[in-house]
Amino acid sequence: VNKRLKKGKKMEERDRKSVVDSGIVDRATTIEEQRRLCLDYYDGWREADQTEFVELLLAKMSHYQHGRINAFLVPMMKRDFVGALPQKGLDHIAEHILSYLDAYSLCQCELVCHEWYRVIQDGFLWKKLIEQKVRTDGVWKGLAERRGWVRNLFRSANFRDPAAYRTLYPRIIGDIASMEENWKGGRHQLTRIQCRSETSKGVYCLQYDDDKIISGLRDNTIKVWNKASLECKKILKGHTGSVLCLQYNERMIVSGSSDSTVRVWDIESGDMVNKIIHHCEAVLHLRFQNGMMVTCSKDRTIAVWDMRSPADITLRRVLVGHRAAVNVVDFDDKYVVSASGDRTIKVWRTESCEFVRTLHGHRRGIACLQYRDNLVVSGSSDNTIRLWDISCGACLRTLEGHEELVRCIRFDSKRIVSGAYDGTIKVWDLKAALDPRSPSSSLCVRTLVEHSGRVFRLQFDDFQIVSSSHDDTILIWDFLNAPDTDGGQMEQTRPVVKSADIDTDDVADDQSMID
Numbered sequence: 263v264n265k266r267l268k269k270g271k272k273m274e275e276r277d278r279k280s281v282v283d284s285g286i287v288d289r290a291t292t293i294e295e296q297r298r299l300c301l302d303y304y305d306g307w308r309e310a311d312q313t314e315f316v317e318l319l320l321a322k323m324s325h326y327q328h329g330r331i332n333a334f335l336v337p338m339m340k341r342d343f344v345g346a347l348p349q350k351g352l353d354h355i356a357e358h359i360l361s362y363l364d365a366y367s368l369c370q371c372e373l374v375c376h377e378w379y380r381v382i383q384d385g386f387l388w389k390k391l392i393e394q395k396v397r398t399d400g401v402w403k404g405l406a407e408r409r410g411w412v413r414n415l416f417r418s419a420n421f422r423d424p425a426a427y428r429t430l431y432p433r434i435i436g437d438i439a440s441m442e443e444n445w446k447g448g449r450h451q452l453t454r455i456q457c458r459s460e461t462s463k464g465v466y467c468l469q470y471d472d473d474k475i476i477s478g479l480r481d482n483t484i485k486v487w488n489k490a491s492l493e494c495k496k497i498l499k500g501h502t503g504s505v506l507c508l509q510y511n512e513r514m515i516v517s518g519s520s521d522s523t524v525r526v527w528d529i530e531s532g533d534m535v536n537k538i539i540h541h542c543e544a545v546l547h548l549r550f551q552n553g554m555m556v557t558c559s560k561d562r563t564i565a566v567w568d569m570r571s572p573a574d575i576t577l578r579r580v581l582v583g584h585r586a587a588v589n590v591v592d593f594d595d596k597y598v599v600s601a602s603g604d605r606t607i608k609v610w611r612t613e614s615c616e617f618v619r620t621l622h623g624h625r626r627g628i629a630c631l632q633y634r635d636n637l638v639v640s641g642s643s644d645n646t647i648r649l650w651d652i653s654c655g656a657c658l659r660t661l662e663g664h665e666e667l668v669r670c671i672r673f674d675s676k677r678i679v680s681g682a683y684d685g686t687i688k689v690w691d692l693k694a695a696l697d698p699r700s701p702s703s704s705l706c707v708r709t710l711v712e713h714s715g716r717v718f719r720l721q722f723d724d725f726q727i728v729s730s731s732h733d734d735t736i737l738i739w740d741f742l743n744a745p746d747t748d749g750g751q752m753e754q755t756r757p758v759v760k761s762a763d764i765d766t767d768d769v770a771d772d773q774s775m776i777d
Contacts, residue, residue: 345377357385388427401724448708449744455736465730467719478505507547514572518545526572547590558588579615592633603627623657630671641668681717
């Protein structure tokens with residue numbers, strides 16, 4: 263019986279094989295059985311053996327097969343971490359990851375799904391993005407303070423609806439874009455302060471911050487103005503000549519005068535705390551920072567001072583070399599830069615006071631300059647502005663447009679602003695000026711005309727220009743709150759007090775120092 267059973271099984275297997283070989287059984291059934299058998303073997307292996315086996319299979323595949331495998335794997339490798347993390351109670355991790363995105367990417371993430379939108383809103387990520395901008399960008403910081411929305415930042419969210427920050431962001435972008443267009447179009451709100459000098463008319467110098475403007479006048483006084491109300495809050499008296507230059511910080515005001523003295527004043531009380539007698543002629547300009555002060559004079563010298571306190575200021579070194587009045591100085595921790603009526607700019611090392619080089623190019627005396635980040639911008643009696651590379655002394659560009667002496671100049675990372683004896687203020691594109699391919703016609707962005715006399719001094723920031731003039735006024739040119747009309751302006755002013763005709767003797771003397 264056993265022999266018959268064995269013989270029957272052999273015949274059954276032989277018959278089955280012959281049927282398969284003849285194609286009667288579906289081939290797919292055989293492949294399916296083989297695949298199942300392979301998977302059974304695969305499941306029984308260790309993970310390392312499984313990986314090695316798959317690598318061997320991939321090595322035997324064609325490029326087309328690799329593409330198919332890749333298309334299959336890519337979706338498997340993706341994970342919705344933003345949706346998965348909150349399910350595990352890790353919302354804060356998802357919020358932290360998304361907080362590194364910029365505004366465009368954050369907008370795109372909001373469109374992915376409802377869960378992503380919820381995480382962004384609940385995490386106040388738009389608020390955090392605005393706070394980051396305010397911390398790192400001066401324009402955003404200034405705008406936050408001026409528009410008042412800074413009070414909704416850097417604390418627990420004041421808006422019940424987090425979407426309020428989402429709508430605030432494009433409004434801020436719109437404000438910045440509008441302000442830039444106002445600079446280009448010359449649209450501004452004008453505020454006029456009438457200084458009402460009792461004797462000689464003219465405002466020679468100024469400095470301002472968000473709360474106040476401090477000005478030095480030809481009538482020998484220093485006046486402190488409330489920037490919001492335009493009222494004169496304090497008058498400092500002591501100089502016996504015109505106040506030609508000043509600078510202040512949170513503790514003190516330092517001023518220089520045609521009476522040849524430098525005086526130091528307590529900024530809160532207005533009391534004079536120090537009087538420095540060194541120069542034998544008018545002190546034309548001064549700068550101080552980080553415990554050091556530099557003054558320059560009509561006597562052709564530059565004095566370098568150590569400032570330990572407002573009452574303790576001692577002479578460190580006298581720099582000589584100019585052959586005419588030294589009209590302006592500026593410095594940082596590397597160089598001291600001076601400009602003179604002798605038509606030259608001289609560069610000295612700050613630490614050692616060692617002379618470095620002379621910059622030649624202006625055809626007449628130099629009235630003003632600013633030095634920052636290896637760039638010097640100077641204005642001259644030859645009616646031009648020049649840009650210099652201080653490291654090599656090369657003149658990078660000459661700007662032409664003013665019709666008279668360029669008396670004051672300032673620049674930042676985007677623009678140069680200059681004021682001249684022709685009564686105009688010009689705004690120049692700094693980036694274009696530094697590009698030798700830019701045509702000269704594209705450099706002057708706008709000419710502003712409001713002063714009725716020579717422009718003596720100006721300062722500016724991203725939002726405004728503050729300028730002073732021989733016409734005894736201080737003008738605030740506000741480009742953030744400009745009217746919406748093309749080329750229009752809106753003016754605020756204090757009552758105008760009629761005064762006698764301006765005496766020009768001092769201004770003529772000022773011209774001779776520069777020439």
